[in-house]
Amino acid sequence: MSEEADGSAELLATRRRKLRSLREAGVEPFPHEFDGVEPIAAVRAAHESLRDGEETDVRHRLAGRLAARRGQGKMAFLDLVDRSGRIQLQARVDELGPEGMEQLLGLDLGDLIGVDGAAFRSKRGELTLRVESFTLLAKSLRPPPEKHHGLTDVETRFRRRELDLMANEEARELFIVRARVISAARRFLDAEGFIEVETPVLQPLYGGAAARPFTTHHNALNREFYLRIATELYLKRLIVGGLERVYELGKDFRNEGVDSTHNPEFTMLEFYEAYADYEDIAARCERLVAYVAAEAGYSGEIDLTPPWERETLPQAILDRTGIDIGEHADRDALAGAMAARGLNVPPKDTWPQLVDELLSKHVEPTLSEPTFLMDYPVALSPFAKRHRSNPDLVERFEAYVGGMEIANAFTELNDPDEQRRRFEEQRALAGAGDMEAQPFDEAFLEALEQGMPPTGGIGIGIDRLVMVITGRQSIREVVLFPAMRD
RNA sequence: GCCGCCGUAGCUCAGUUGGCAGAGCAGCGGACUUUUAAUCCGAGGGUCGCAGGUUCGAAUCCUGCCGGCGGCACCA
Numbered sequence: 001m002s003e004e005a006d007g008s009a010e011l012l013a014t015r016r017r018k019l020r021s022l023r024e025a026g027v028e029p030f031p032h033e034f035d036g037v038e039p040i041a042a043v044r045a046a047h048e049s050l051r052d053g054e055e056t057d058v059r060h061r062l063a064g065r066l067a068a069r070r071g072q073g074k075m076a077f078l079d080l081v082d083r084s085g086r087i088q089l090q091a092r093v094d095e096l097g098p099e100g101m102e103q104l105l106g107l108d109l110g111d112l113i114g115v116d117g118a119a120f121r122s123k124r125g126e127l128t129l130r131v132e133s134f135t136l137l138a139k140s141l142r143p144p145p146e147k148h149h150g151l152t153d154v155e156t157r158f159r160r161r162e163l164d165l166m167a168n169e170e171a172r173e174l175f176i177v178r179a180r181v182i183s184a185a186r187r188f189l190d191a192e193g194f195i196e197v198e199t200p201v202l203q204p205l206y207g208g209a210a211a212r213p214f215t216t217h218h219n220a221l222n223r224e225f226y227l228r229i230a231t232e233l234y235l236k237r238l239i240v241g242g243l244e245r246v247y248e249l250g251k252d253f254r255n256e257g258v259d260s261t262h263n264p265e266f267t268m269l270e271f272y273e274a275y276a277d278y279e280d281i282a283a284r285c286e287r288l289v290a291y292v293a294a295e296a297g298y299s300g301e302i303d304l305t306p307p308w309e310r311e312t313l314p315q316a317i318l319d320r321t322g323i324d325i326g327e328h329a330d331r332d333a334l335a336g337a338m339a340a341r342g343l344n345v346p347p348k349d350t351w352p353q354l355v356d357e358l359l360s361k362h363v364e365p366t367l368s369e370p371t372f373l374m375d376y377p378v379a380l381s382p383f384a385k386r387h388r389s390n391p392d393l394v395e396r397f398e399a400y401v402g403g404m405e406i407a408n409a410f411t412e413l414n415d416p417d418e419q420r421r422r423f424e425e426q427r428a429l430a431g432a433g434d435m436e437a438q439p440f441d442e443a444f445l446e447a448l449e450q451g452m453p454p455t456g457g458i459g460i461g462i463d464r465l466v467m468v469i470t471g472r473q474s475i476r477e478v479v480l481f482p483a484m485r486d
Numbered sequence: 487g488c489c490g491c492c493g494u495a496g497c498u499c500a501g502u503u504g505g506c507a508g509a510g511c512a513g514c515g516g517a518c519u520u521u522u523a524a525u526c527c528g529a530g531g532g533u534c535g536c537a538g539g540u541u542c543g544a545a546u547c548c549u550g551c552c553g554g555c556g557g558c559a560c561c562a
Contacts, residue, residue: 010531011496011513068523075519088522109512124522146497146511148523153497155554167497209562256561346559360562398562405562436561461562474555485553 029139034114041084055120063114110140184295194245199234208232211254227253247271267462276456277411308370367400384410409458416448
């Protein structure tokens with residue numbers, strides 16, 4: 001290979017040269033296995049009490065990525081990183097022999113290796129493994145990120161998450177926390193009598209949320225499918241079927257803008273419970289979040305312990321703006337009241353959109369402590385049951401933490417005739433150009449006509465919950481591969 | 487979609503008023519037996535996001551485009 005034009009190619013060529021010479025020396029650079037490895041954290045735990053300078057004859061087998069190298073010649077130190085942590089290795093020529101020493105020090109940062117050796121604590125107090133033997137487990141053909149500053153470029157961290165994970169321990173820890181959140185949520189619901197189900201991701205008709213869908217095409221059936229925007233309607237059909245307590249944890253897809261709280265595909269947990277109402281669901285929601293946070297090792301400033309704050313939406317708007325949405329039941333009256341107080345009135349907004357404007361601008365930002373905002377106008381909520389004491393409202397809540405919505409729940413509408421009327425209203429909205437109106441779902445109506453018990457249900461945004469638990473401000477930090485432009 | 491900020495070596499970052507594109511780490515050659523971001527010596531490594539423009543001369547100024555971040559709009 002001739003001289004390379006740029007530094008990158010030169011670095012790659014150097015590593016490929018080493019790969020070649022390893023093979024020529026009879027070393028397999030990509031062996032098939034390395035059995036019996038302990039996590040680095042376990043080795044650390046086993047030798048916590050070692051004094052500085054104290055040696056042991058306890059041998060360990062470790063495997064991981066070579067992350068740093070100090071010293072040359074007859075003695076050197078290297079750092080090995082696995083998922084659980086980092087440990088120092090000591091390479092000595094009197095242990096490995098001149099040839100072994102040269103081979104070990106000839107490895108590149110980023111190479112994956114396995115080592116056997118005895119643990120000791122260095123004079124400086126660092127737990128160290130004295131390498132007795134080592135094996136190359138996989139040759140790395142590209143340079144790793146910088147060893148001290150790590151990888152900080154946000155774009156590279158998201159586009160090449162593998163580099164973020166290998167360079168930044170916080171990134172590894174975050175996604176381990178995320179995994180704990182998800183497994184704890186399953187454990188919680190399993191223990192309370194829920195069964196996990198899987199409903200279609202590819203749907204002939206979408207529904208269950210106000211959002212525009214992605215569409216795709218099935219070749220053999222020669223028809224369009226939608227990627228689901230929610231699991232709601234299928235899960236309620238399972239309640240009709242008698243499964244009584246069901247949950248689904250998986251991806252929803254919404255064809256809308258990307259910002260710090262929205263990714264086009266995101267993880268939603270929905271659960272539905274027969275014979276429950278939205279108060280029961282609120283209680284279960286706050287217990288679930290508190291449990292999950294504890295299981296994930298949450299230690300943030302926001303107190304997630306139940307009971308959370310409860311406010312009604314009309315009262316919350318009244319408190320923050322002085323506007324009683326119940327007394328301004330038509331669009332122009334509400335717009336007038338808002339204008340009279342000097343509030344922004346988007347000229348094309350409908351009444352529900354104005355309520356949403358008041359909510360998002362004047363109420364949401366104040367909800368930093370965990371809060372259930374209860375009782376929404378019926379026009380905003382086509383699947384929620386009418387409030388038992390106020391016919392203009394539905395029994396619905398949204399849960400807010402840190403000024404961000406993390407859950408949406410209601411006492412489910414189970415009167416098929418009223419559901420039909422709600423769909424007809426949605427059809428009228430769609431006819432008027434509302435891209436997010438609910439499509440008319442006859443199969444769902446037939447299911448309700450079969451008889452659905454009184455039911456409470458909820459959707460919890462797992463990505464946002466992970467943001468709360470890990471203290472991150474952007475959903476892209478808690479999604480492994482967030483959506484990016486080409 | 488609109489506005490603002492940003493994009494320089496594999497990585498982390500400097501780069502003055504428009505005047506030969508730099509450092510650290512990594513890599514390469516060499517020295518070194520206890521380091522903790524090891525140290526020392528030496529030689530390399532660049533489409534300054536891309537494309538135009540202004541200028542004797544552009545990383546630097548202007549325009550457009552691409553990408554990222556933030557805000558607005560949209561949106562749970």
